[in-house]
Amino acid sequence: MGQIALPLRSGARGGPPRIVIGNANAHVADALTQPESWPFRTAVLTGPPRSGKSLLARWFAASGNGAAVDDAQALDETELFHRWNRAQADGTPLLVIGGEPPWDITLPDLRSRMGGSLQLEIGQPDDAMAGDLLLSLAEERGLPLEPDAVHYLLPRAERSAAALERLVAEIDRLSLERKSAPRLAIWRAALECLHGPDEPRLL
Template identity: 60%
Template sequence: MSQIALPLDLRAGSDPERIVIGNANLAVYEALSDPSRWPFHTAVLTGPPRSGKSLLGKWAQGQGVTVIDGADSRPEDTLFHRWNAAQESGEPLLLISDAQPWEIALPDLRSRLGGSLQLEIGTPDDEMVAQLIESLALQHGLALGEGATSYLVPRVERSFAGIEKLVATIDRLSLERKAPPTMSIWRDALDQVQGPEQARLL
């Protein structure tokens, strides 16, 4: 597992945004790295909230891919024209959808996107969860302390949004208490995010 620094526009003095590449999104990253293999020059990317779909889209855009984020909320006739344009130009088109599944009413669009490359971000495994916790802590400027991932990984909800909320809660509690985040803060953050019973299951 690794992390890639995505070439995003950032404010002066800020750290680059990073996305963890692991079991849940490795196949997606590899497919986005080689759009020449996409059927009909088009790929459709879906995944759970906060899973990095937009970050991957921005990275792909930097590689010359035309990206439409939030495609499921765009007019379907507009998407149909963009699909046709991709066929004429040969330039790759990536559509990012928040809806799972994405219900498409326009038959012509539905059939064409059905033949395009379907990409989906899955559920992170323990190794990726640990990397996500460490990466998010780094973004917060938060030193979690020794043993943090060993304690948190078995207990945190297996979702990108849940992991993000946990790290943000640890950061908030540490600032409120003016104390480094040790086990008492890890435990209280889990209690607040998931409830005490769920947090202590393991």
């Protein structure tokens, strides 16, 4: 496990956002350090919402390894094709960020270029990565979440980056609202607010 600190600060109380590296994205981080090996010097990155695609794009662009096009599925396909052509002409590696696969591209030339590029996909975090992600999200908010929280929360939480982000935000909200440290009573209340008291979350 590891983390990549971004060179850009967020509005969070705790400091700059960090990319937690684990089973779901280690292969992506490795690939982004070797753009010279990409077919057509292009990689297409997809994955679940809030899984760190945009953060990885910012890190890649800031590293000087190439250019990134975020939220590419929302762009006009002709414009995206022109961006690809310009990157090819300049010899600049291009990281294209999509949403969740599959990506239905209707422009034949663009479909063929994207299909021939390196395909990268972020998966779901395992226990170790989810625990690191939970603590990192809390740290970004300046939320003093004790390590024991991981053992209590993870078996009862949905296992996705987006769900863990919502959980940390709810713990933070309740802790501020009640002017109370984020301990067991707050953890339990946050889970109940998100899932209801009677819904079993044990995995």
